[in-house]
Amino acid sequence: MALDYSKKVMDHFINPRNVGEIENPDGVGEAGNPKCGDIMKIYLKVNDADKTIEDVKFKTFGCASAIASSSMATELIKGKSIEDAWDLTNNAVAEALDGLPPIKMHCSVLAEEAIHTAINDYRAKHGLEVIPMEKHED
Amino acid sequence: MFVYMDHTATTPTNPEVLKAMMPYFSEKFGNPSSVYSFSKEARNAIEHAREQVAKAFNAEPSEIYFTSSGSEADNWALKGTLDKALKSGKGDHLITSQIEHHAILHTAQYLEKYRGVKVTYLPVDSEGRVNPDDVEKAITDKTALVSIMFANNEVGTIQPVKKIGEICRAHKVPFHTDAVQAAAQLNIDVKDLNIDMMSISGHKMYAPKGVGALFLRKGVNPENFLHGGAQERRHRASTENVAGIVGLGAAIEILKGRLNDDKAKISAWRDKIIAGIQNKIPHAKLNGALGEERLPNNINFSFIGVEGETLLLDLDAKGISASTGSACSSESLDPSHVLLAMGLKHEQAHGSLRFTLGRLTTDEHVNYLLDVLPEIIERRRNMSPLWEDYLKSLKA
Numbered sequence: 001m002a003l004d005y006s007k008k009v010m011d012h013f014i015n016p017r018n019v020g021e022i023e024n025p026d027g028v029g030e031a032g033n034p035k036c037g038d039i040m041k042i043y044l045k046v047n048d049a050d051k052t053i054e055d056v057k058f059k060t061f062g063c064a065s066a067i068a069s070s071s072m073a074t075e076l077i078k079g080k081s082i083e084d085a086w087d088l089t090n091n092a093v094a095e096a097l098d099g100l101p102p103i104k105m106h107c108s109v110l111a112e113e114a115i116h117t118a119i120n121d122y123r124a125k126h127g128l129e130v131i132p133m134e135k136h137e138d
Numbered sequence: 139m140f141v142y143m144d145h146t147a148t149t150p151t152n153p154e155v156l157k158a159m160m161p162y163f164s165e166k167f168g169n170p171s172s173v174y175s176f177s178k179e180a181r182n183a184i185e186h187a188r189e190q191v192a193k194a195f196n197a198e199p200s201e202i203y204f205t206s207s208g209s210e211a212d213n214w215a216l217k218g219t220l221d222k223a224l225k226s227g228k229g230d231h232l233i234t235s236q237i238e239h240h241a242i243l244h245t246a247q248y249l250e251k252y253r254g255v256k257v258t259y260l261p262v263d264s265e266g267r268v269n270p271d272d273v274e275k276a277i278t279d280k281t282a283l284v285s286i287m288f289a290n291n292e293v294g295t296i297q298p299v300k301k302i303g304e305i306c307r308a309h310k311v312p313f314h315t316d317a318v319q320a321a322a323q324l325n326i327d328v329k330d331l332n333i334d335m336m337s338i339s340g341h342k343m344y345a346p347k348g349v350g351a352l353f354l355r356k357g358v359n360p361e362n363f364l365h366g367g368a369q370e371r372r373h374r375a376s377t378e379n380v381a382g383i384v385g386l387g388a389a390i391e392i393l394k395g396r397l398n399d400d401k402a403k404i405s406a407w408r409d410k411i412i413a414g415i416q417n418k419i420p421h422a423k424l425n426g427a428l429g430e431e432r433l434p435n436n437i438n439f440s441f442i443g444v445e446g447e448t449l450l451l452d453l454d455a456k457g458i459s460a461s462t463g464s465a466c467s468s469e470s471l472d473p474s475h476v477l478l479a480m481g482l483k484h485e486q487a488h489g490s491l492r493f494t495l496g497r498l499t500t501d502e503h504v505n506y507l508l509d510v511l512p513e514i515i516e517r518r519r520n521m522s523p524l525w526e527d528y529l530k531s532l533k534a
Contacts, residue, residue: 013451016457019520019521030523033399034485034488034524037445037464037473037485037521039522039524040523041523059521060521060522061443061523061524061525063447063464064451066445067152067448068520099204104151116438
């Protein structure tokens with residue numbers, strides 16, 4: 001099936017930002033599973049003083065929209081406080097990419113989930129309350 | 139560079155074929171069913187095409203029925219045969235395989251749902267082959283039809299058609315084969331191979347889209363699928379696609395004339411690509427059978443750690459058209475049913491790529507593919523957490 005991706009999706013797919021891993025990360029989160037064909041792993045480096053995300057990297061197995069969503073989501077949370085980063089919704093990721101095909105919206109959900117898991121990983125390690133995760137209907 | 143490596147999806151209409159078709163649009167446009175002499179040219183053209191198709195498969199012209207597509211031929215064979223068997227009370231059982239094209243699988247599912255037909259979906263081995271013994275074991279006195287494809291469209295594995303045909307003949311069960319992929323590449327003799335019904339499609343063999351045919355051995359008479367006028371000797375209504383039919387006949391005649399040369403040339407390229415990928419890309423798994431048991435033009439690999447749609451877009455950016463069994467390129471969430479039936483894990487099926495060669499292929503294309511593919515795979519693997527996990531699992 002020929003999918004019509006926006007120019008932004010193609011840009012973030014061809015040249016994804018923030019690809020890789022962080023050594024000794026402060027938080028790690030993974031979402032998806034190989035059965036569905038998408039796995040996203042997010043690594044965070046968090047400034048303990050002001051609780052901002054100093055650096056973020058990702059590794060993603062999945063289609064073009066999964067890679068583009070990871071790239072865009074990491075761009076959007078870099079430099080943000082962990083509270084603001086938590087509030088990043090999948091719709092905001094999709095909008096920032098100038099939209100995703102309806103059948104690919106789950107890729108943006110995956111980005112939101114991976115970020116939430118990574119932030120909760122950080123919070124748990126630092127004695128902060130773990131925030132309940134919202135389950136998306138997908 | 140435009141490198142078309144998806145000849146299994148469709149082929150370009152041969153310019154010679156197009157030339158043969160042209161007069162039947164605006165000049166010799168008569169309705170073949172009309173009485174006056176003007177329409178006779180169209181009628182004769184259809185009968186000539188019927189002879190061309192029949193000759194190519196060692197059938198009789200009276201055994202060839204033109205359709206709008208391979209899918210229509212498959213629908214006709216299955217629904218028409220089962221409808222007749224149900225009506226006469228002679229049977230309600232269909233045997234097919236898990237790796238059929240959706241034109242067969244979804245038709246079988248329709249028959250289950252709306253006609254109460256019992257369907258056996260035979261499994262395949264790890265190379266995608268149906269075991270003829272399984273066919274024999276599945277046959278009961280209620281079996282109305284066996285339908286097993288000639289060669290698989292995704293992995294190219296050629297099925298033991300002759301043996302299956304023999305078994306069906308011995309049990310007096312009609313045998314249909316979807317030869318949509320095989321007909322363009324292999325010598326098929328319907329008499330020698332014990333085939334009772336066979337579907338073919340024009341656009342897979344350098345004829346246009348919108349035309350196909352069903353071979354029905356003399357005495358094999360499924361109920362009509364399309365009702366209406368008396369075309370195709372009262373077996374398939376609707377005014378004939380004269381130009382398309384002329385194109386199908388011309389394409390098959392040309393194809394059969396050069397089949398052995400094409401086969402030798404294309405299978406040499408196929409083997410070069412397979413060997414090249416195996417040499418240059420670690421952990422690449424070839425899917426499907428080897429050598430003579432594989433369609434000459436088919437290459438199918440799983441690249442662990444990467445996802446197929448990603449690879450297709452990277453290849454497209456380099457000018458290469460290919461195909462994948464990944465769910466990401468389809469409307470469903472499940473990857474290729476063929477690869478899963480062969481026992482591949484979901485992530486292996488998601489990471490599959492298919493290249494199918496043909497008349498547009500050149501030496502230059504083959505070398506170019508082997509040049510660019512390793513880099514693409516390596517780059518995407520380095521972004522993948524699955525690849526990382528896989529490498530760790532190898533060390534463990």
